[in-house]
Structure formats: C-alpha cells, structure tokens
Amino acid sequence: MTTADAPLCHSVTSPPVNGGRATELDTLAWLEAEAIHIIREVAAECERPCLLFSGGKDSIVMLRLAEKAFWPARIPFPVMHVDTGHNFPEAIEFRDRRAAELGVELIVASVQESIDRGRVVEEIGPRASRNRLQTVTLLDAIAEHDFDALFGGARRDEEKARAKERIFSFRDAFGQWDPSNQRPELWNLYNGRLSRGEHIRAFPLSNWTELDIWQYIKREQLEIPSIYFAHDREMFERDGMLFPTSEFVPRLPDEDPFEARVRFRTVGDMTCTAGVLSEAETLEQVVSEIAATRITERGETRADDRFSEAAMEDRKREGYF
Amino acid sequence: MTTATHDADVDILGPDHRSLLRLATAGSVDDGKSTLIGRLLYDSKQTFIDQMEAIERTSRTRGEDDVNLAYLTDGLRSEREQGITIDVAYRYFATPRRKFILADTPGHVQYTRNMVTGASTADAALLLVDARKGVVEQTRRHAYLSSLLGIRHFVLCVNKMDLVDWDRAVFERIAEELTAFASRMDIDDVRAIPISAKLGDWVVEPSSRMPWYDGPPLLELLEMLEASDPPQHHAARFPVQYVIRPLRDEFHDYRGYAGTMASGVLRVGDRVAVMPSGAETTVAAIERYEDQLHEATPPMAVTVRLADDLDVRRGSMIVSAQHPPVAASTVDAHICWMSERAPLRERDRLVVKHATQTTRALVDEVGARLDVNSLEYDLTASQLSLNEIGRVRLRLMAPLSVDPYAESRETGAFILIDEATSATVGAGMITSGE
Secondary structure: OOOOOHHHHOOOOOOOOEOOEOOOOOHHHHHHHHHHHHHHHHHHHOOOEEEEOOOOHHHHHHHHHHHHHHOOOOOOOOEEEEEOOOEOHHHHHHHHHHHHHHOOOEEEEEHHHHHHOOOOOOOOOOOOOOOOOHHHHHHHHHHHHOOOEEEOOOOOOOOOOHHHOOOEEEEOOOOOOOHHHOOOOOOOOOOOOOOOOOEEEEOOOOOOOHHHHHHHHHHOOOOOOHHHOOEEEEEEEEOOEEEEOOOOOOOOOOOOOEEEEEEEOOOOEOOOEOEEEOOOOOHHHHHHHHHHOOOOHHHHHEHHHOOOOOHHHHHHHOOOO | OOOOOOHHHOOOOOOOOOEEEEEEEEEOOOOOHHHHHHHHHHHOOOOOHHHHHHHHHHHHHOOOOOOOHHHHHOOOHHHHHHOOOOOOEEEEEEOOOEEEEEEEOOOOHHHHHHHHHHHOOOOEEEEEEEOOOOOOHHHHHHHHHHHHOOOOEEEEEEEOHHHHOOOHHHHHHHHHHHHHHHHOOOOOEEEEEEOEOOOOEOOOEOOOOOOOOOOOOHHHHHHHOOOOOOHHHOOOEEEEEEEEOOOOHHHOOOOEEEEEOOEOOEEOOOEEEEEOOOEEEEEEEEEEOOEEEOEEOOOOEEEEEEOOOOOOOOOOEEEEOOOOOEEEEEEEEEEEEOOOOOOEEOOOEEEEEEOOEEEEEEEEEEEEEEEOOOOEEEOOOOEEOOOOEEEEEEEEEEEEEEOOOOOOHHHHEEEEEOOOOOOEEEEEEEEEEO
C-alpha cells in the first residue's frame, strides 16, 4: 500500500483531518477515481474504444489509469499513436517499450503514409508542420479500425476551447466538434449512445491541471521519456522560443544552432514543440519548476497555438484531438 | 496587493492532501461574473504571464483604459462575437488550503441546459447580484435550479458595491431578500458578501471601504465551506459498472465488480444485497488496484468481490442489506427538459440511464410545470418544452434501484435519451419510486 492511500482506509474512525471531514479524498485521489470511472464507463458502453498514446506525460497518466481501472485484467482496448514521423526519438522508444510492458496492442497511424497515398499534401518551407495533417490520418485510422470511442489526454486547463469541451465529446462522420451544440452532461451519467458514423472522444483527464499531472506522476513513480528532464541539446531560437534542431526543420539564415541545457514541458512534434532552459534533472526538480512557472504550458512551448486567438477551436472543429 | 498564495507556498513535493471543492457560478448578464472569476484567478495568482499579456492586448484593442480581467474567461469565437456565455467553461485554481473547480455557467434562459450541466456536479453555488439591480428574475431562477440540483451551500456576492457608494443598507436589503427567498427552497446555508470584483474588495483581501462587513473575504469563505455530508449518514450504494474477469491462469477464478462508490460506506464483511434481485451475500474484499482496502466511501473507484457466486452484472447495484433502495417500476421526478426537437409529452417513450443501468421509460403523466419566473407550478400542464421543468411520472420497462435525489444524488438522478437522435434530452431528479 502506498503512503498516500494509508489515511483513507481508516478515515471514518480517525479524527477529522481536512476541512473538518474525515472521509474527504484528497484532490489527486478524487481525480484518479473520476478518471477511472470515465474509462470504465467508455469500456462498458462502447464497442471498440482505443486509447491515444503518444508517449507524452498526459497519455502516460492515461495508460496508468487504464491499467488500474481493469486490474488484474489487462487493458481491454488497443492504444494508438498518430505518428507524424517528426516525433522525438526518445518518445517513440518509450512508446514502444511501455506498450510491450503492458501487453497492449499498439497501432501506429502514420502521417507519412497519408502523404505517400496522397491523402494530404505536405506543407513546405521553414515553418512547415505536420500538425494539422494529423487530423486526416487520425480520421482515416478511426474509419479503418472502426473505433467508436477514442480516449484522449486533453485537459480543460490547457486552452479555452478545451475549457468548454464535455468529457464525452461527440464527433460526426467528419470528425468535427460542434461547440454550439454539445450534449448536456449531467452528474457522472455519461451518454455513450452514438448515431451512425459518430464517435466519441473521451477525456478522463478533463479536470486535471498540469500540476496535478506532475504530482500524480511523482506519486505513482511513473517513468517518463528522458526529454522531460534537463539535458544538453542543440537548439535554435525562433519567435522567442527555443526549438530543437532536427532534419525536419529547415532553419532560416539567421537561426544559428547552439548548445543549451533544456527540458521539454510537452511532447509533440519536433517542428512545433519548444523546450525551456532548465537544470531540473529529477522528477522533484521538474515538479518544483512547473509549480513556480509563470507561463502556460501551451504559451511557452507550443507553436501550433500561436496562429490566432482561436487556433485550437478551429483545429478541434476540423476533427483534431 | 494580495496575501493569496500560489501553489509554490505549499509543499507540492510532499503528499498533497488538499481537498477539492466544486463550485458553479450563477448570475445574469453584466453583473460582473467574468470579472469576479478573473479576479479570483488573478488574485490567487493562477494567471500566467502570457495570459496576462494576451488580455492586456485585448483590452487595448477594444479601447479600454484598464486591463479587463473578464477577458481571462473569454470563451469561444461565437461567444466573443455575441458577448455572452453560451456553454459552461471550467476553471481551475488553488490556494494553500484547497483546490477548486469552478463551472462558469451561462445566464441566459435559453442556455439553461448548459447551466444545469455545470451545476449538477457542484458542491456550492456562487450567486452574483449587481448591487444596483438587486435580486432579479434570473437570480431567483438560478437559485431555484441550483437548489433543485441539490446544492445546499449558497454564496451570494453582492457585486459592484463601488457603484452604490459602498452602502451597507443596499447590501443588507439584497441579502435579506435572497435569504428569505432561499428559506422557501430549503436552502439553509446562504452567506452574503459585499464585493467589488473590479476593484477587488472582499474578494481575496479585506476592504477598508466596507469595514462594516465582519465576515471573511470570499476566497477564505470558499476555503472553509464543507462540501457534503459524511458518508456514514447514508446507506451503502455501489452500482456495478464493469465485471472484471482476467483470463489469466494466476487469477483463474477471479471475479471482481468494478464501480464507483455512490453513497454510504461499504466494509469488508458487510452483509449486502444485490439489486434488483435482492439476493444477499457478504463483501469478501474491496480492492483498489493492488491495494486491499477495509472500506470504500464515495467517490472512490474500487473493485468489490463477493463471498457468493450471484448473478451480478453491469447495472446491478450492491447495497446495504439493512437499508436497500426501492426497486421501482414507476418513479416520480422533477425533470428538466432539454430538447429543441420536441416537447416532452405524455405517452412518449425514452431511454433512461440511471447509475450504471439503462432501460426504457414511458411518460405516464406530466403533472405540473414550473413557471421559472414566478416559481409557481402550473397543475394544468401536460407537456414540457425546452428548458422547462416539471413533475413527471415515468413507468419503467425494468426496475431501477432508486433513492430520493434529496438523499443521494448518485442514485436519485437519471438522464433521458432520445432514441432517434441519441441526444441527452432530459435530466431527472427522483422524488419517489415504487
């Protein structure tokens, strides 16, 4: 038994510890219970769910929660990664290893294949990104595998469009989210019924904040890819952010590379994920830095949200995660 | 300018035992709700530099002199265009004592279903009133809906006190009016605070301009509110969500019933009944992942194992054998109707989802319809239109294990689903079942 669980077992008879109420769960325990409830509900009501797993911190937490939800049985659905081909190699290595450890089926949907088959056209130029192309690959994979529910690790604290999204979010056959016509979602009674061609995006981490994710990773002692910790890397500066050099990103003439000690706060495409200068080498140090930071996760590290005030809203309407 | 503290003041590396309080805001357009939420986020240091830069830019672009904190809660494109809130937005903030989830709900009557979505999971309601206008129709409607949804703690924020010269008499008149109204709805806990969200008075900091108010600032009050009753006051209810049967040699005979504790306390060794059959057995184990627990309380997600091999499946409910729920084939309920497509009429057939069970229902009778403005019931009504609330009797195809909503939200609530569109069209709160 973990130390965090210890007070709960005897809580009814022990003296009040928090807000005068003995049996109150702490926030992480509450969030964990809510997420497990949602995961089980999807697994019970949907025919073919699938969990999106990128090797990023949120999806690592998702996978852990799924493991707990069905223990001692195995996770009863596959995991899928939409691979842009521009991912951090460290994250890909981690993804493959973790899926093998848990004995879950890993499906890799490849953006490169979508390009090769002419489903999408690659952007060109130094600011080209495969971020938007992922949507087509994702929707094709959903159709190919006949998935009716996809678990995503999105959180409502990330961004204002996500702050409005339901936990069970419905997508039509085009994968579109219609923010003006969301189903009412009351109590913990999730309506998993679908009309033809629809599917659900289920977000069990909706109510988690970035700090909750890190505290949970620490409480559970979860392994995360090495790029989340400070390491020396060749970087270059663009738009005030530090990007990793890679074969996928042509640099402009004045964008000279330099060595820096960085860590990544999110794990996305190498073309649009910026790093932050950091000396944090342990989980404790990372959590301390996150708690003290004064810039949002997406504002600091995601070039894909900088297009407009409604970048995420627009991409979600198109069927993005 | 503030003593509120960021997470950095908490030992975030050690075990974090902060509890969670879920709030829903309610109020009408222009009474400063967005500004108040912006102020809570800003003064509790939950805003980030890039967010502040963005709202400074927006404030400048829109020709405002000061940074408008309301833009911190800016929503979707269509909402910005219309300048109103259409759907619930969820905000997160924390103090050294507690973490908060705040459902920022829309005020317009046509978005009542979204307001109900936000309020259904709240422990406390934050009601906002403009000091110049006092309690208006929308305040009463929101207070009533919140009480119907089982919220028992109300915090009345009389806002814009700066515009009424910090006048104590204005505040007291509004507070008395709402308290009188609330007592008619069995709301016993109403706390009123005079504030100026724009200037920050009594939000996080005490105000020297209203020294006559002798309570705590809003944020401190929210830190102290008790969220709900202790579970031992209620009978044990455990709706079975999922049956776990690992097909592995080491767990050959394992059969676990996974679910979320809905009410009461379930202990290993407890005598329990499995609804709807009522067959009795004993709790053999309560597990949470690899941990063996002695007991489970709401809202823990656990796996229960029983001593006997009974017919237990998704939709079954493991309950206290001494205090079982009613296995109801008809229920009387308050229903909030949320369909734009058609009204709720007698003889309609709908899908009902209650706890983890789904069945069908026939609308036997629409007995009364609430006039949300006068809060009177119209006993001659025979149907409910979009956003209307009424008393309805449903006949159920399969029995549901129900409790009155006032005693247990989790086993007293249901949703109605339109079979043709799969949409959620109604929210039900059970008053009785038989």
